[in-house]
Amino acid sequence: MRFSDEKLKEVDRIRGFYPEGRQKSAVIPVLHLAQQEFGGWLSAETMDYVATLLQLEPIEVYEVATFYSMYNLKPVGKYMFEVCQTGPCMLNGSDDIIKYLYDKLGIRPGETTNDGMFTLKTVECLGACGYAPMMQLGKNYREHLTKDKVDAVIEECRQHTAAKN
Amino acid sequence: MGRKLLLDKAHIENIRLYDVYRREGGYRSVEKALKTMSPDAVTEEVKKSGLRGRGGAGFPTGMKWGFLAKPQGVPRYLVVNADESEPGTFKDRYLMEFLPHLLIEGMITSAYALGSSRAYIYIRGEYDWIVDILEQAIGEAKKNGWLGKNILGSGFDCEIYIQRGAGAYICGEETALLESLEGKRGNPRIKPPFPAVKGLWDCPTVVNNVETIAAVVPIINEGGEEYAKIGIGKSTGTKLISACGNIKKQGVYEIDMTISVEEFIYSDEYCGGIANGRKLKACIPGGSSVPILPANLLLKTAKGEARMMTYESLADGGFATGSMMGSGGFIVLDDSQCVVRHTYTLARFYRHESCGQCSPCREGTGWMEKILLNIENGKGKKSGIDLLWDIQRKIEGNTICPLGDAAAWPVAAAIRHFRDEFEWHVENPEDCLRRNYGLAGYADPLTPPKGELVPV
Numbered sequence A: 001m002r003f004s005d006e007k008l009k010e011v012d013r014i015r016g017f018y019p020e021g022r023q024k025s026a027v028i029p030v031l032h033l034a035q036q037e038f039g040g041w042l043s044a045e046t047m048d049y050v051a052t053l054l055q056l057e058p059i060e061v062y063e064v065a066t067f068y069s070m071y072n073l074k075p076v077g078k079y080m081f082e083v084c085q086t087g088p089c090m091l092n093g094s095d096d097i098i099k100y101l102y103d104k105l106g107i108r109p110g111e112t113t114n115d116g117m118f119t120l121k122t123v124e125c126l127g128a129c130g131y132a133p134m135m136q137l138g139k140n141y142r143e144h145l146t147k148d149k150v151d152a153v154i155e156e157c158r159q160h161t162a163a164k165n
Numbered sequence B: 001m002g003r004k005l006l007l008d009k010a011h012i013e014n015i016r017l018y019d020v021y022r023r024e025g026g027y028r029s030v031e032k033a034l035k036t037m038s039p040d041a042v043t044e045e046v047k048k049s050g051l052r053g054r055g056g057a058g059f060p061t062g063m064k065w066g067f068l069a070k071p072q073g074v075p076r077y078l079v080v081n082a083d084e085s086e087p088g089t090f091k092d093r094y095l096m097e098f099l100p101h102l103l104i105e106g107m108i109t110s111a112y113a114l115g116s117s118r119a120y121i122y123i124r125g126e127y128d129w130i131v132d133i134l135e136q137a138i139g140e141a142k143k144n145g146w147l148g149k150n151i152l153g154s155g156f157d158c159e160i161y162i163q164r165g166a167g168a169y170i171c172g173e174e175t176a177l178l179e180s181l182e183g184k185r186g187n188p189r190i191k192p193p194f195p196a197v198k199g200l201w202d203c204p205t206v207v208n209n210v211e212t213i214a215a216v217v218p219i220i221n222e223g224g225e226e227y228a229k230i231g232i233g234k235s236t237g238t239k240l241i242s243a244c245g246n247i248k249k250q251g252v253y254e255i256d257m258t259i260s261v262e263e264f265i266y267s268d269e270y271c272g273g274i275a276n277g278r279k280l281k282a283c284i285p286g287g288s289s290v291p292i293l294p295a296n297l298l299l300k301t302a303k304g305e306a307r308m309m310t311y312e313s314l315a316d317g318g319f320a321t322g323s324m325m326g327s328g329g330f331i332v333l334d335d336s337q338c339v340v341r342h343t344y345t346l347a348r349f350y351r352h353e354s355c356g357q358c359s360p361c362r363e364g365t366g367w368m369e370k371i372l373l374n375i376e377n378g379k380g381k382k383s384g385i386d387l388l389w390d391i392q393r394k395i396e397g398n399t400i401c402p403l404g405d406a407a408a409w410p411v412a413a414a415i416r417h418f419r420d421e422f423e424w425h426v427e428n429p430e431d432c433l434r435r436n437y438g439l440a441g442y443a444d445p446l447t448p449p450k451g452e453l454v455p456v
């Protein structure tokens, strides 16, 4: 397991954000990078690699990885639908969207479809309350969701995968 | 139209780009500060402006800056809090997305005042695409000589770095944020020592909200006294309000703090009234942590005066009959909404976000969530309501950080003002399951607002 040279440069750039001797701070951004690079989740092997890279004890990396909700500690599907379920989104119908996703994908929060395509995750407020209901998909938000929009997003993911193969 | 100082240029095409921002008068505050003012003079202007922290607590910013310890040879840090995770709040995102240079400009001017040559933006991890926008703005600012060494020949050096969080509301609490920025779990620290003395890497640190730092730009451009003329009493200047829930026009609005809550909700300039022809039932005016108010107490204080969109007026009546400005996350519930269900989602939120260091918060938030879930689903008991009340009282004031209070207050206020709705759930278990909230009696107890603004 090793980052590409390009990613290693990115790691160096990140370390430069902190004063001498404070490179431990890089652990959060580098874990983001590692999760992205190594299959969308953090295996023990990935975390150990990050520890070696940043000259930290493995426990220092585990501690952080288990605290923050954006790190996935088990494998996830190719596309993760992170649907907000907190109050303001609920007021605008997130319950219905989540239920629709249960039926449409046949999975519950925390589960992945059998074909490994989709993981459903319910999350707490993502700072998009005025554009509810919403979900995060990769780097971006999908907002003002309706059942039709959900269908379109699922289709978009399927086509995205088809185009890559 | 109210005065706008932050978002007045937000709609100019490409204002996100340096050239346009500069053409529109951007970076003037940096020129003015670095060329004509001492760092202390900048702080003095911020003190005069009466600016209060926009992150939630409303602490006077100039005073906070004044507390910053300045031991010789020790670096000082400015950290911008862009964690924005309080349900109902999405204003900082708007500001950073559309006006990234306004934040960068405010940071340079503020860092000059504080003597900080390294400043950080700690942004919630989910705002991934905004990191790109900010990095581009920082790159442009640097290329044009606003960052780096010896800025404008003043001898002042400054660099700005962005740190992305990874999903944890608690990292919005300033000491948890600093722990996280140091590469650790976001466990709040016991205060004192305050960050102003011992903050990031044990160095003196100022943590301010995105909107607070952006407001430094008009304060320096126009002068603190001019800024202080806007608003009422100690609520000076303008405030961003992110309005959401069951209103016609959700979004981020800049208000000058002179308008009433009624105008904010019903006028077309702002929320445009309640959506779908429904009526106002309740509102959480300052982000999920502050007390919910029923329509009558929201629009008028207990004394019968019009409630204004100011720190003081929103808090009028204390927690018995008032609420708080908080972060400006304005959540509106119409008469079809269930207060119990809404409160349950908030309790679940706080249980999820508790860092677990203090037992009242760790255990209490879990208990409250479970009891509320039962009541909401017709499996509650009357004694459960009393137990909820008891738990929230035992959390409040007994924890390391204010997240405990933030979890207790919404539950307390919901029971205080909507106790019969909780009791109705206990007494009508079948109806709760059919989601028939049936308590429209709470809606619009006041005579509806005048004029054409009345939603029918």
Ligand SMILES: Cc1cc2nc3c(=O)[nH]c(=O)nc-3n(C[C@H](O)[C@H](O)[C@H](O)COP(=O)(O)O)c2cc1C
Residues within 6 Å of the ligand: B052, B053, B054, B055, B056, B057, B058, B059, B061, B081, B082, B083, B084, B085, B086, B169, B170, B171, B172, B173, B174, B175, B207, B208, B209, B210, B212, B213, B401, B402, B403, B406
């Ligand atoms: C649980 C908790 C969450 C908070 N979240 C935020 C946040 O997301 N953004 C923010 O600016 N302040 C947040 N605060 C307030 C900060 O601790 C701090 O007071 C603020 O950043 C100071 O900036 P200001 O004076 O400019 O408001 C939070 C506080 C608590 C207790």
Ligand code: SF4
Residues within 6 Å of the ligand: B170, B187, B188, B353, B354, B355, B356, B357, B358, B359, B361, B362, B399, B400, B401, B402, B403, B404
């Ligand atoms: S009050 Fe809650 S979030 Fe704050 S330190 Fe205690 S356990 Fe952690």
Ligand code: FES
Residues within 6 Å of the ligand: A084, A085, A086, A087, A088, A089, A090, A124, A125, A126, A127, A128, A129, A130, A132, A134, B087, B088, B089
């Ligand atoms: S409540 Fe869903 S984004 Fe805020």
